[in-house]
Structure formats: structure tokens, C-alpha cells
Amino acid sequence: MVQVKTTINLKTGLQARPAALFVQEANHFSSRVxxxxxxxxxxxxxxxxxMSIAARKGEEITIIVQGPDENEAIETLKAFVEKEEI
Known part of the structure; x- marks a missing residue:
């Protein structure tokens, strides 16, 4: 298991469309995210x-990944929330 704390930098946070895209990205990996x-x-x-966590820009989250591709998954997902636009 790996985990990383990061700050959401996306302009609209992880709500609506960005949340859906994040879920799609997470589903590319076999690890639990x-x-x-x-x-x-x-x-x-x-x-x-x-959607239930309503994560906004500037808020801190922890990404937790466990599984065979956990290192690749955590790096990809961390980079996703740290960029300004999708």
C-alpha cells in the first residue's frame, strides 16, 4: 500500500466533470484506489x-492505493489533481 497527501490544484476541484475523469483514470488500474x-x-x-467528498481547489486530500500497479497509479492520480486544467 502506498499513500500520498496532495493539494487539489484543478480550477474546479474534483467536482462534476473532473471527478468523472478522475474516476475513469483510477479505473485504468487494477489496484484499489x-x-x-x-x-x-x-x-x-x-x-x-x-462527488460525496466535494473536494475543492486548494483542499488537501490523501490518495491511497493498494495493488500490483500501485506505484504507477499513485503517480498518475497525484499528477491529475495537481494540474490546473484538464
């Missing part, structure tokens, strides 16, 4: 889970 924000942990491969 979770996001933790303010003590709440959700399945990052679920759009409903991602």
Missing part, C-alpha cells in the same frame, strides 16, 4: 463516492 479528505475515505473508482 481510495481518497481521504477530512477523515472521510471513499472509493475513488466510484463517481458517487468522489
Amino acid at each position: 481510495e481518497i481521504e479528505k477530512s477523515g472521510k475515505k471513499v472509493n475513488a473508482k466510484s463517481i458517487m463516492g468522489m
Whole structure:
């Protein structure tokens, strides 16, 4: 298992379209992917889970990945939330 704390830099945060794109990206990996924000942990491969945390620009999240491709997954997903636009 690997995890990394990062700050959301996307202009619109991880809501609506960016959340859907993040879920698509997470689903490319076979590892289990979770996001933790303010003590709440959700399945990052679920759009409903991602929408429920309502992550905005400037907020800190923890990406937690466990599985065979965890290192590649965590780097890809961290880069996704740290860029300004998609």
C-alpha cells in the first residue's frame, strides 16, 4: 500500500466533470484506489463516492492505493489533481 497527501490544484476541484475523469483514470488500474479528505475515505473508482467528498481547489486530500500497479497509479492520480486544467 502506498499513500500520498496532495493539494487539489484543478480550477474546479474534483467536482462534476473532473471527478468523472478522475474516476475513469483510477479505473485504468487494477489496484484499489481510495481518497481521504477530512477523515472521510471513499472509493475513488466510484463517481458517487468522489462527488460525496466535494473536494475543492486548494483542499488537501490523501490518495491511497493498494495493488500490483500501485506505484504507477499513485503517480498518475497525484499528477491529475495537481494540474490546473484538464
